[in-house]
Amino acid sequence: MHELSICYGILEAAMGALEPLPRPLPRVERVTMRIGRLTAVVPDTLIHYFDLLTPGTDLEGAVLNIEEVPIRGHCDECAASFEIETLSFTCPRCGSGFVELLSGRELEVVSLDTAGEEVPCAS
Amino acid sequence: MQVSVLRKVLDANDLIAEENRKEFDAHGCFVVNLMSAPGSGKTAILERTLRALDGRLTAAVIEGDVMGTLDADRLLPLGVPVVQINTDPLFGGECHLDARMIRNALSALPLDGVDVVFIENVGNLVCPAEFSVGEDRKVMVLSVAEGEDKPLKYPLMFRVSDLLLLNKTDLLNYLDFDLPQFRANAAHVNPGLPIVEFSARTGQGFERWVDWLLREVAERRGRCGAI
Numbered sequence: 001m002h003e004l005s006i007c008y009g010i011l012e013a014a015m016g017a018l019e020p021l022p023r024p025l026p027r028v029e030r031v032t033m034r035i036g037r038l039t040a041v042v043p044d045t046l047i048h049y050f051d052l053l054t055p056g057t058d059l060e061g062a063v064l065n066i067e068e069v070p071i072r073g074h075c076d077e078c079a080a081s082f083e084i085e086t087l088s089f090t091c092p093r094c095g096s097g098f099v100e101l102l103s104g105r106e107l108e109v110v111s112l113d114t115a116g117e118e119v120p121c122a123s
Numbered sequence: 124m125q126v127s128v129l130r131k132v133l134d135a136n137d138l139i140a141e142e143n144r145k146e147f148d149a150h151g152c153f154v155v156n157l158m159s160a161p162g163s164g165k166t167a168i169l170e171r172t173l174r175a176l177d178g179r180l181t182a183a184v185i186e187g188d189v190m191g192t193l194d195a196d197r198l199l200p201l202g203v204p205v206v207q208i209n210t211d212p213l214f215g216g217e218c219h220l221d222a223r224m225i226r227n228a229l230s231a232l233p234l235d236g237v238d239v240v241f242i243e244n245v246g247n248l249v250c251p252a253e254f255s256v257g258e259d260r261k262v263m264v265l266s267v268a269e270g271e272d273k274p275l276k277y278p279l280m281f282r283v284s285d286l287l288l289l290n291k292t293d294l295l296n297y298l299d300f301d302l303p304q305f306r307a308n309a310a311h312v313n314p315g316l317p318i319v320e321f322s323a324r325t326g327q328g329f330e331r332w333v334d335w336l337l338r339e340v341a342e343r344r345g346r347c348g349a350i
Contacts, residue, residue, distance in 0.1 A: 002218055002250040009132035017128040026124070033132070040249040040279050087278045088311045097314025101282075107133055107253075112126040 006041060006107070007049035011059065013109040018058050026114035028062040036069040038104035043068070062112075071104030136254055139222035143229065143257025150234035152183075153343040154242065155336075156258035158280060161246030163266040164290040166194045167323040169241055173201045175333050180238040180340060185228050187220040187245045194243065206232045210245060219250035222257055238340050248273065252280035259343060264321075266291040267298055271305035274312045281312045286335060288321040288328065 014031050031050075035041055043066045050064040071084040075091035076098040082091070089099050131137070147154050157165050169184060176182055183204045186194045195207035206228045210217035225242065234240070242258060244251040252261075263284040265273055268291060274281040281287070287309065295302070302320075309316055319335075321328035 002253065005217060005221070006132055009135060012135065013128060013130035013132060016130065017126055021126070038279055038282070040253050087275060089282070090311065090314060097310065099314075108131045109128045111128055114124050114126060116124070 002040075003042060003045040004049050007046055007053055010046070010050065010064070010109055011053060011057065014112060015058055017109075017112060025058055026116055028059050028112050029115050030063050030065050030113040031059065031109060032065040032067065032111045032113070033109045034067045034069050034106045036071065036104040036106040038071050038101070039107050041107065067110070069103050069106045072102040073099040074102050075099055133254070136222045139226055140255040140257040143222055143225050144259075146229060147234070147240065147257060147259075150237060151344055152234055152237050152240050153336075153340045154240045154258045154260075156242050156244060156251070156256055156261045157264065158244045158248075158251045158261060158284070159246060159264035159266075160248045160269060163246070163264045163269060164323050165243050165246070165264055166197055168264060168288065168290065168321075169198060169243060170201065171323050171326070171329065172241075172332070172336075173198065173203050175329060176239070176336070177201075179333075179337070181236055183232055183234070183237045183240050185220075185225060185232065185240065185242045187224070187243055189217075189245060204232055204237075217250075218245055218247045219254050220244050220256055221254045225256045239336060248277040248280055252277075252283050260285040260339060262286045262288065264288045264290050267295055267300040267302075271301045271308060274305070274308040278312045281309055281316065284313070284316060287316055287318045288332060289318055290321050290323060292320050292327055293322045293325045 010033060018025055035043060047064050054060055054062060072081065073084050073089060074081045075094060075096050077096040078091060078094040080091055080093040081102065090097050091099055159165050173182055184198055186205060186207045187210065188194055189210050192207045195205045198205045208220060208224050208228050220242065242256060261284045263280055265287060267289065306318060309318060319328045319331050
């Protein structure tokens with residue numbers, strides 16, 4: 001439901017990374033992001049907004065590529081690490097409730113793929 | 124060629140949330156982000172809470188709604204400063220409050236002498252959980268009429284909340300709500316989540332809720348060194 005504002009954030013992050021690059025800018029073919037499975041974001045809706053918002057920008061024609069990140073936990077008591085698939089945040093080994101999230105809440109732009117020549121790293 | 128970006132999409136929001144937090148800290152305010160689905164009783168809880176706190180703590184309220192000032196109008200007679208945020212009166216609007224909206228609201232809300240700020244989020248069990256606004260604690264409300272399965276359907280909000288007010292317990296006799304099952308479901312998602320059985324109508328659970336607020340405010344004062 002808030003994918004539109006998230007999408008503006010994606011555009012901001014991606015265009016910010018393009019800023020230091022020499023002109024003319026290379027064409028961006030793909031924007032890759034990681035989305036944790038525990039985030040309240042619908043990937044298809046994001047892609048829809050991305051396609052609506054990018055024409056006329058430096059990201060025109062780019063495809064939004066979404067990598068899903070599983071929810072992983074770490075048990076503070078027995079030190080087990082495990083994937084959380086059933087949304088039960090208790091440790092499957094010892095039953096403890098003291099479980100820290102290792103991943104699953106990611107919402108980040110990872111990289112841009114550009115066409116043609118090599119471009120300098122925009123870190 | 125690949126350009127590395129590695130930027131969190133919510134960085135901009137989190138940065139402003141951090142600024143808000145500093146602003147609240149500078150005034151020694153304890154801030155509660157109150158979240159729930161529409162109709163679970165947030166405003167009724169605030170009405171009763173503000174009355175209960177009268178003379179004990181000085182409160183202020185930021186009301187978030189897609190449209191209108193109905194909630195702010197309800198709270199104004201209580202003599203507490205209230206700012207209403209409309210997330211977008213033209214197009215149906217955002218489904219949550221973000222840090223920028225709170226920052227804008229702060230210009231209209233004097234914080235001097237305020238002990239506790241309640242931010243009533245837009246009614247929604249999904250999106251508000253994702254956006255920090257600079258609060259100290261996230262408190263969620265679930266009314267028993269919504270069903271015991273909600274922690275399993277909307278895990279993020281249950282996971283990120285620090286306290287849950289299980290509201291409308293005065294209706295339990297009329298509903299099929301399975302309380303032990305609800306507690307088990309909530310414990311699956313957030314085993315450390317304290318649950319207060321609560322009724323804004325009868326006052327059940329209020330003592331525990333007000334005690335929690337008083338304790339948190341005292342702790343906040345200790346942390347900030349405010350008087």
